[in-house]
Amino acid sequence: xxxxxxxxxxxxKELKQLTARYNIIGTIRxxxxxxxxxxxxxxxxxxxxFYLTVAMIACVAVFLILIKFHTAISKKKIRxxxxxxxxxxxxxxxxxxxxxxxxxxxxxxxxxxxVHDLDIFGSRSLFHNLNRTETYKGKERLAALLKNILPQxxxxxxxxxxxxxxxxxxxRQEIMACGKTNKDSAQSYNKxxxxxxxxxxSLSQLSAIIAYASPVVLLSCLTGYFIxxxxxxxxxxxYLLLFNIIFMLxxxxxxxxxxxxxxxxxxxxxxxxxxIEQIEQQHFESKKLIAIQDQLTANNxxxxxxxxxxxxxxxxxxxxxxxxxxLLLNSVFLFHYHTLKSLVGWKQKHAHDLPVWLxxxxxxxxxxxxxxxxxxNPDFCFPELNTDFKISFTDLGHPLIKKDKRVGNSINFxxxxxxxxxxxxxxxxxxxxxxxxxxxxxxxxSVVCAANAIVHPLPVLVSMRLSDSLSDSxxxxxxxxxxxxxxxxxLKGGRAFVLLDEILRGTNSDxxxxxxxxxxxxxxxxxxxxxxxxHDIEVCNTSLEYPEILINRCFEVQIVDNELYFxxxxxxxxxxxxxxxxxxxxxxxx
Numbered sequence: 001x002x003x004x005x006x007x008x009x010x011x012x013k014e015l016k017q018l019t020a021r022y023n024i025i026g027t028i029r030x031x032x033x034x035x036x037x038x039x040x041x042x043x044x045x046x047x048x049x050f051y052l053t054v055a056m057i058a059c060v061a062v063f064l065i066l067i068k069f070h071t072a073i074s075k076k077k078i079r080x081x082x083x084x085x086x087x088x089x090x091x092x093x094x095x096x097x098x099x100x101x102x103x104x105x106x107x108x109x110x111x112x113x114x115v116h117d118l119d120i121f122g123s124r125s126l127f128h129n130l131n132r133t134e135t136y137k138g139k140e141r142l143a144a145l146l147k148n149i150l151p152q153x154x155x156x157x158x159x160x161x162x163x164x165x166x167x168x169x170x171x172r173q174e175i176m177a178c179g180k181t182n183k184d185s186a187q188s189y190n191k192x193x194x195x196x197x198x199x200x201x202s203l204s205q206l207s208a209i210i211a212y213a214s215p216v217v218l219l220s221c222l223t224g225y226f227i228x229x230x231x232x233x234x235x236x237x238x239y240l241l242l243f244n245i246i247f248m249l250x251x252x253x254x255x256x257x258x259x260x261x262x263x264x265x266x267x268x269x270x271x272x273x274x275x276i277e278q279i280e281q282q283h284f285e286s287k288k289l290i291a292i293q294d295q296l297t298a299n300n301x302x303x304x305x306x307x308x309x310x311x312x313x314x315x316x317x318x319x320x321x322x323x324x325x326x327l328l329l330n331s332v333f334l335f336h337y338h339t340l341k342s343l344v345g346w347k348q349k350h351a352h353d354l355p356v357w358l359x360x361x362x363x364x365x366x367x368x369x370x371x372x373x374x375x376x377n378p379d380f381c382f383p384e385l386n387t388d389f390k391i392s393f394t395d396l397g398h399p400l401i402k403k404d405k406r407v408g409n410s411i412n413f414x415x416x417x418x419x420x421x422x423x424x425x426x427x428x429x430x431x432x433x434x435x436x437x438x439x440x441x442x443x444x445x446s447v448v449c450a451a452n453a454i455v456h457p458l459p460v461l462v463s464m465r466l467s468d469s470l471s472d473s474x475x476x477x478x479x480x481x482x483x484x485x486x487x488x489x490x491l492k493g494g495r496a497f498v499l500l501d502e503i504l505r506g507t508n509s510d511x512x513x514x515x516x517x518x519x520x521x522x523x524x525x526x527x528x529x530x531x532x533x534x535h536d537i538e539v540c541n542t543s544l545e546y547p548e549i550l551i552n553r554c555f556e557v558q559i560v561d562n563e564l565y566f567x568x569x570x571x572x573x574x575x576x577x578x579x580x581x582x583x584x585x586x587x588x589x590x
Contacts, residue, residue: 001094003169008087015080022073029066032059082177103128107143117462118436120146126437129400132372134179136189137358138365145366149443149457152385158445159382160286165371171282172368178274182267191265196351201254201344211337214244241331248330255336259317266314273307275361280304295360303357306350313343370446380447383455389495391529392454398434399449409570415551417524418531419540421575422555427568428533432499436462439497461487464501491526498523498530517542524549540574
């Protein structure tokens, strides 16, 4: 938290200084402009004066220099403001005041094997807490990571990259600041992709020759007229101006088509270039980050320069919407033809590279999010991976529960499957979700909320939170049966980590007990690793038949001074204490 406080203070001071400089230069610009108009007035109302002309030229020169400084300071101001905001958001998050990051609700998938059950997306979800991405593709990439368990070699590469990025908090914030200042969206990304995938415009060789020759001849004639005062040259200039306008009318439709895809997104593309430049310039040691850097080179040139050139071309193309500017530039220089030609050339050379470059940004942003998670939780650990189906956690907790309220538990999945009992509110469901979320984090290369962890990354299959599906005309019971069938089918394809919480609630107690026992037996027959929570003590007797595979564990509740006391500590054995009757009596229900 000290780092974020210091960063906020540093950039707040910088922002204040930049704002003062920005205002001073703005005032000086106004004074210079005012002085220029006064000089123009005296120039028009008095006899010719050489010194007045020099002063006017000097005013114009100073004004242009001030614009350059003003623009540079404006960019620095925007960066400083973004960095202040980033650190304010992080402090608010760590102090549990608010979560100012996108929650990824659009990625929720009720049919996914674990996304809905483990609260991966949505308000106060895992994604909501992890997400530090600022681009659309970065957010999409982080969501994709959380939906899939990676192969072990990829997990190891991610672990190395996350460790390295966690040690570069200032650099990670620079990446965030670049994305935050001109935040993109799915719409802007799809526009850019639509332009890339669109047909490449064909421009004839003859039109290119005319486009270079006509402005040269026009400017030559105009210069000659000013030198010789020959009216013939002025007439030729006039005809060439008209010719250029007619020439450009032929390409108006093509230009309009180009800016249909890309209008007003040149600033976003420029920010892409800035992010890529940050990645290119940073020194990395992990294999994955070096490989990402290698993707940002095309024809021995850095991708950032190509992206910034594209942004500049789109910015120039956008001038077509300024009628006066477009008329002036095109009548003299055929400005938009040359811009179109450069844009066509860019697309021909780099259309296939652009998605690769944007994916590189997305990958870095997703890894940055996981690195930030590690940086904020230095007591979390990277799991030790194995291929022997060994899974154990020491002091395991739920990563989204604050440290001062979190209770850690240790568990070893040897025997492989746990029957978990405990009264309501004793911590069973939270423990199951802790197992599930930490297995998901293990499977993407992240740290986990534990003191130590040994994990064989496996597919995670969960049935904990189902609901009636009115749109599909499904009852809760039928939805649950479908999920159990999906889990069984998945287990036929290989071992998996399975979590079940109070299954078969939609039937009577005898049927539920019999069905649950059969499900447990089927699970162990398919070599599942994991846990099932149940209130039915008779289900626990199944462990007597399979002592090497099944084990009973529980969460107990105690009554202390006529009050319920939950310690949320995992124990071996079967839960014996009951709380439902006590609670109903205490609240006057019975």
